Amino acid sequence: MKVCVPTSGQGGYDDMVSEHFGRAPTYTVVDTESGNVNVISNKSEHMGGSGKPPEQIAQTGAQVLVCSGLGPRAIGMFESYGIEVYVGAQGSARQAVDMWLAGKLQMASDQNACKEHRH
Numbered sequence: 001m002k003v004c005v006p007t008s009g010q011g012g013y014d015d016m017v018s019e020h021f022g023r024a025p026t027y028t029v030v031d032t033e034s035g036n037v038n039v040i041s042n043k044s045e046h047m048g049g050s051g052k053p054p055e056q057i058a059q060t061g062a063q064v065l066v067c068s069g070l071g072p073r074a075i076g077m078f079e080s081y082g083i084e085v086y087v088g089a090q091g092s093a094r095q096a097v098d099m100w101l102a103g104k105l106q107m108a109s110d111q112n113a114c115k116e117h118r119h
Contacts, residue, residue, distance in 0.1 A: 004062035005093040021070040
């Protein structure tokens, strides 16, 4: 299964979870079965490019997004792509994926979405 984590640089699995999902400099995609790790740059409109982050992440084949938090509109976009979203991740990308695998993260919902992103 491919799990995506918004990260703060090019450190891959050892990079830190970015606190701001849409403005994360990179997205680290981990294949939990093969162990492959791929880091992609955030080229969305938030970073001067085009498209929305969920569109870019969907193109990686990720089935799960694990993040610190995100707004309700992004949650809805991920749902439209069939990508499950879990919030509450912290530490490194490795720690975030481990938290998800251990069932320690909450599935994202309107109730736990970032309040400042209700637009």
